[in-house]
Amino acid sequence: MLALLRRKARSPVIQIAIVVIILVFIFWLPQMGGDGGPGTVAVVNDEPISTREFQRRYDDLLAQYRDQMGGVIPSELLEALGVREQVVNQLIQERLLLQSAGQTGLPVTRDEVRQAVHAMGEFSENGYFSLDVYRQTLAGARIGVQEFEGGLRTDLQRRKIVEHLVGFARVGEAEVRERFHRDHDQIRLSYLRLAVADFRAGISPTEEELNEYYQADAERYRGEARLRLDYLLFSPDGDSSLVVTEEQIAAYYRENHDLFNFPEQRRARHILIRSAAADSPELRENRREQLRGVLEQARAGRDFVELALLYSEDATATDGGDLGYFGRGEMVEPIEAAAFALRPGEISEVVETSFGFHLVKLEDIKSARQISLEEARQEIAQKLRAERGRQLAFARAGDVYEEVLTSGSLARGAEATGEKVRGTTLFKRSQPPAELARRQELVAAAFRLNQGELSSIVPTGDGGYAILFVPEREEPMIPPLAEIRARVAEDFINTRAREAARLAAEDTLAALTEGRELEAVAAELGQRVRQSGWFARATATTADLPSSVVEAGLRLSEKSPLPPRVQAADDHYYVIRLAERRPGDEGLFARWAEPIRAELLRAKQEALLDSWVKHLAGQADIRLTQGAF
Known part of the structure; x- marks a missing residue:
């Protein structure tokens, strides 16, 4: 938002x-x-x-x-x-x-x-x-x-x-209540969590099994390309030896006056109650009145951040409605107008935008400020030196590049111009040598070259330039099993362990479907039954379980307390069972009834149009x- x-x-x-x-x-x-x-x-x-x-x-x-x-x-x-x-x-x-x-x-x-x-x-x-x-x-x-x-x-x-x-389009009270209960009824799960790592013991592949496993999926072991690189670096010379005159500094300040002008900025928070233009006048007025009630609480002294967490229907609610700092022209006009009309700590009346109705609270003001030439002198001098250094580096790289092309050799061109060629041993793109680790743009450019190919003049991240040559390149290949036996064996063991964990979980679910108790089956496996906390669809992100397990749990009911399949997540398999369900707090219904009604109405309207x-x-x-x- x-x-x-x-x-x-x-x-x-x-x-x-x-x-x-x-x-x-x-x-x-x-x-x-x-x-x-x-x-x-x-x-x-x-x-x-x-x-x-x-x-x-x-x-x-x-x-x-x-x-x-x-x-x-x-x-x-x-x-x-x-x-x-x-x-x-x-x-x-x-x-x-x-x-x-x-x-x-x-x-x-x-x-x-x-x-x-x-x-x-x-x-x-x-x-x-x-x-x-x-x-x-x-x-x-x-x-x-x-x-x-x-x-x-x-x-x-x-x-x-x-x-x-x-x-x-019409939305009945029963539909609103049904959606409310779908989103706010709470459940608690009993579950068995089987770790793949627990099933590794005793798995020891034979040479025949290992070879068969390798042959079936050899492509996954194909390596990366490797190359050897020769290169020349031309660093920007931006040190104090480059003379920058007062006239140049003053001219830069005049020509870039806006860079040193910091307009006023304001930090605000907001609470949004959504409303669409297609909503009925009655619904829009209801939403406006709902926000006026929140405004009364805020002006009565209740914390705005707390109110945003409770009532705001915007993604910023989790941050207390924080909009950060913004200047004029950076926010939608009604919110900007409200923020720039307030004093710190004040809260606006209800503000309407195309998103709905807002309350705006001004948190802080950063006053407009113009940095003087004297304050900016050192920064400008550094910028001018850096720019001159880049120009000199590019000119130097151009002279050397011309000599390289004329001589037909990076080494001879460098020697003729007094430059020193740097070189590497064979390396992979994912494992560059230390001297190139912070120059990923050069690594990427090098791997775009074929063996025996010379690059153009390549910009570096620090404002300098480079010339690259690839004397040797090895294309990726699949290594023989003997070279990667340990890796293949580890993959084999993990694959078999995962399969064993999955089968154990599926057998457990089948046993529960036949009427056995989860605790008894867990004991036979040497595992313990765990209990989740209470959670609802609306608060699913707070559940201490993987999202796929939470989604499967929310689909369970008293009539169908078991899922049709086990859930896999993070090298674990989960067998879940609905332990308890309780209805959503009726006090929450008053808070959510109108937002739910509006959401259902919009969905019906879109469906009708479609x-x-x-x-x-x-x-x-x-x-x-x-x-x-």
């Missing part, structure tokens, strides 16, 4: 269109027909989807992926994500929804479009809608008024049909234009 809050706040583009609801991705695209006309990517019930519309949506989705991944996206990843197919699916689904809106009589009037435009804050001036701002904003975005309002009408109609459909679009797709005539996307 915290990363998403910050990412949303960094977007530099003013959003002037209503958010399009994107439905669950449906994999029926490859099965559609393919005879759309030129200039289209698809035809849905005789209504074309233009290549221009596709390209615009594709560019928007691509920009979202770039923002999420922080830069350029490799074409291979785009292909793996199926971005083009996603866009075509979205456009087809939306077209189907709009067509169904027309059929169900949900028109959008001119007044509704006008009211939607007037409600957009981007077109306001001094708190009121401004026709001049409206036209200027659209002109700046190169969008015509008719085009914008046509798109807005489409979005409003899409929203109408979606709201109409999700309005059929089902409706699939139905429409099954009845529709959808044709794709081959090669159009």
Whole structure:
């Protein structure tokens, strides 16, 4: 959540269109027909989807992926994500929804479009809608008024049909209670834990068994490539011998003034009660009131960190709602506005964002500060020396590289320029020699070379450069059994011990299924029966058991106290049995009833939309234009 809050706040583009609801991705695209006309990517019930519309949506989705991944996206990843197919699916689904809106009589009037435009804050001036701002904003975005309002009408109609459909979703009290008990009823397990190590005794493979085991899985013993490396290093000369003038320091300070300007930062905590735009007004008001109750507790003196742990529905709850330090423009605007309006120790009123409702508490303020030239002088001088040192190192590496190419030998090129070649013995990538252990970038570059191959000039992690040559390289091979006999024998013993432990666990489970007591079977195996603490699905992470065992335990009931199979985790096999079950604390139900209701409602709404679009797709005539996307 915290990363998403910050990412949303960094977007530099003013959003002037209503958010399009994107439905669950449906994999029926490859099965559609393919005879759309030129200039289209698809035809849905005789209504074309233009290549221009596709390209615009594709560019928007691509920009979202770039923002999420922080830069350029490799074409291979785009292909793996199926971005083009996603866009075509979205456009087809939306077209189907709009067509169904027309059929169900949900028109959008001119007044509704006008009211939607007037409600957009981007077109306001001094708190009121401004026709001049409206036209200027659209002109700046190169969008015509008719085009914008046509798109807005489409979005409003899409929203109408979606709201109409999700309005059929209902969640009853019995469903809420059933989910509450599923998540909060507590159980305790009796279990037998068989360690693989306990079954190693007495396993001693014969030569025939060892050879058979080795031959069956020889590939697992294939080694790593090894190589011998000759190389030249050109370290950056950034010491005090490089002269940096006062004029250069002052110029750097002027040109990079912002680097020495630290704006005010604030540290805040928050408590989030989630709410979605699709929630009913009654539910949203209920959630808001729930948070107002938390605010009353906080202002009455109850610890904010404790309240965040109890009530917040954000991942930061475990850290007491800590948002860390942030400056202006780094957090979603409502939270930022609240934090920058508070004094340390103060708590805001209820703040609304697209995630729901928040309380914000200001913890600390780091005042804005401008570092003076005098304070920054030493740091700037070091940076300038380091940069000059890198330039000199690169120039030196370039001169030597040219001599190496001219002479046809790394050794002769180095000798001619007064450099010293360094060398290694054969080594694996996972076990580089000590002198290269901290230069993994050089190790990686070396293993990209073939035998007899010279590298280009390779940057090093410390700002220097290197030239590499591989005089010898051994490709990975499978060693003969005689060389790795001890390793193969250890693997054989572990494999047999694991099999023995598994069989013992399965025999134990079978005996319990036939009616025997766990304690009696455990005694025959020389093991002891263990007891877990109480845990519920909502608190499963606190159980002192592997997650797979916890999941299996949560599926048990009084009618079915034994699982269908044993559980394996961390070189142990577990045979579990439900010991006790007790219902969740009724006092917790009041805390969790509304969040559970909201979660169930959203799931039903999504299922309704998904089902409706699939139905429409099954009845529709959808044709794709081959090669159009």
